[in-house]
Amino acid sequence: MATTPNKSAAASGPSQQGFVYLPLIAGWLVPGAGHFLLRKWVRGALIAVSIICMFVLGIAMQGKLYKSASDILDLLGLVGDLGNGLLFFIGKVFDLGAAHVQMTTADYGTKFIVVAGLLNIIAAVDAHNLRTGRKS
């Protein structure tokens, strides 16, 4: 049975060699690293700048970095924050962010941090799709 050119290229190309999940894990730990591993320099740089800036601005706005989950909303926030990979662990170690949200911009900052993590997960999955040949 004939296969489409894309599928045959994906099956026979270098994208099937080595550890397939490396760009996914690297992209999660360091924003943009998954694309850098695949030599997508511009995409990786734009992703890294966007996500790191969003995380840093969130901290600068005195946003809350969820470090534990006491209720379901905190748990959802923690899951979002975990998407930042090493940025989250660095923030946790250095105790960055405010303990309590006390003003409007701090609430925005909290959302910036959570969304940066969620965007980083999307970017890491995109790197995985590039690695497997599902996307070019």
Added chain:
Amino acid sequence: MFHPSHFTAVLLFALFASTVFGITMRETPKRMFRYGAYCFALFVGSVIVLSWAMFFISR
């Protein structure tokens, strides 16, 4: 510390989110740019429309 206005926060959020959306949701650079610009316009446009809607509701 950084204390942006509400609209500046919206612009920053829209810029970064649109950049990642454009790169991850499309395959060619031209289509990435167009989709990113589309997302940015939707983010900012919807905020302006909803803000005016809330302004008139509150009166």
